[in-house]
Amino acid sequence: MSGMRSRICIRPPAVRAATIRGVVLALGLAAVATAAPQAALAQPVGYAALLDITPANAKAEQAGGLDPRLPADPAVLGDALGDARAAGVTPDRYSALLHQYWLARSARAAGIDLASWDPNTGLAANATLVDRVYENYGRYQRARAELYWAGMAGMAGASFTGGFWDLDMGRAALGVDAVRGLGGAVAAATGALPEAATALLPPDARVLATVGPRVTAQDLDWYQKRLLIMQKHIFFDMVPMHEAYLAGGRTAVDELDAAGLLDDNARAAWVGIYSGTPAGYADAMVRMADREQNQVVADQWDATSTARGGVARALTYVTTIAAKPSVPGSRAAGVFAPVSVTGEVGGATYRLRAPLPDFNWADRGPRWTYIAGDIAVAYRRLAEDRPGVADALLAQPFRQFADQQRAVHRAPDLLHDLSTGWSLERQP
Structure with a gap:
């Protein structure tokens, strides 16, 4: 999310x-x-x-x-x-x-x-803690209606956590590993294309087709720990200012500013919250999401995606494909930005369409386009038009909410979609 x-x-x-x-x-x-x-x-x-x-x-x-x-x-x-x-x-x-x-x-x-x-101890040791991180974001939104970013983070965290458990299932039982299954589905689909057409695919799709089937339990364990580190880093940065606001209001946030803990963007976000208007709250949500994704964890995503050869790129692309947005009204990455490319195949111009995302969540530019252009828009609409629904989603037991987002529950449909929605059309 x-x-x-x-x-x-x-x-x-x-x-x-x-x-x-x-x-x-x-x-x-x-x-x-x-x-x-x-x-x-x-x-x-x-x-x-x-x-x-x-x-x-x-x-x-x-x-x-x-x-x-x-x-x-x-x-x-x-x-x-x-x-x-x-x-x-x-x-x-x-x-x-x-x-x-x-x-x-x-x-x-x-x-x-x-x-x-300690995020380095892995998911099993941190399972309850992961839930509490996102429950805490929901606590802020439910306590103060103006804290849109916290609500969006808590709600989107359900799909993030569902992905954690899908990865853990793959690590424990590689015979039914979703990563290998996705890689195999993409490999089968690309194998039916002319070789020149395969070259039109985004590099990450080609990497998934070749590397995905070879991902190991050790690779998945490493990736989970990287995600746990980033989750903790976001908590370190974003939560103290929210807790200060909840307990001490504007005066407490001003002290964080005086201490040098807020930059111009964060300061402007709080001005939006103080405005008392939905437009101000929405602006604050986008600014805080920008801080979270483009300042706090951007370098860590870069380091993660370039590690372990092509394996890391395959894993980050798998999570891009498999994620089911848990914010009502938001779209899956492959629906928001599907592959649609034009190029030369055998001396003629063709358009290749594929049911795959045309971006990798690990890349900061397209990740931000997706968050700002889809997830944040959907959450604002939910918070302003259906606040009761938002509150009910954030109030439910988090593990139950996250379990509903797991790709394992919809693996047959997901694999079918990845195997069928391909087309290669000659252009005039």
Whole structure:
């Protein structure tokens, strides 16, 4: 429904802005700090040791929170943060502490143990956590109607999670592996084409036909872990600002801005949310989706798709083909942008049409075109025209919702569609 620098990286704002905002926020945020969840055995930590930290785990590729030097207990973090504010420390210096504080609060609210969260342990160890990530996005949308991005993320997460379980089935039982099945179906269809016509297909379709049938359990395990890392990275970046808004409103978000954690695009997104208008909410949704896809995980998708030779491209293309959009009204990738190419075959001009997506989800440009041009449009329509339906979808047990999106339940139809919808027509 997942190059740049991560927006979690800390950049100090202008001195004047930091000074002014620091004075205002030190006064205005005392109530937010005292409202933090309290742990009975929380041990105090001197705030001075938690200043000027550049997070070592900003991209969420390792276990735990942003940095091992930062506590994971929101009560301890809240006390240190309150002390830093009271001492007049400017937000740019306690940026990592502030970020970790809201991250820890949101993780606890979602039922996630931040300290032990490790995407490298694979899907089985993270299965419940995966569900809670998306349930948490739904929690934001259901609590505040203006948070469109959170609702879209929670709803689209059902198809993402369904894909996780389809991949896991393939890893555990390669005799019925969907990846091999899709690769075989495409190979059979392309085998019926003239060789010159096969060259008209997008490179990813050709890779899937040749590499897909040879994908191993180890390949699938690696790919799952890459997806788990990106899921965690998005949570790290997007969730703290939403949790801050839910708990402390605009004042809490302004402190994140003063700490250098928001850029111009994110700042404009929050202005849209503050506008109180559906147009503003929709603009914020698109801006936040842009941040998520084109800033937070864009480099990680690039690295994923170019790894392991052609295997990674085959896997990312499989997920593009098999994904069933879980946002009502959105279209499958192959319907949104099907293959339709014209070229020379045997000295004549032909048009080749195929029931395959003309893009790979791993590629940032077409991925963004699909999200902004279809999924976001469908979610806005749902949120504004049928809010009760949106709420009901987000309120249902997430595992049940995700299971409905699994490709394994519709594998015969999917394989049939991939084997039949081909045409090669000579052009005038």
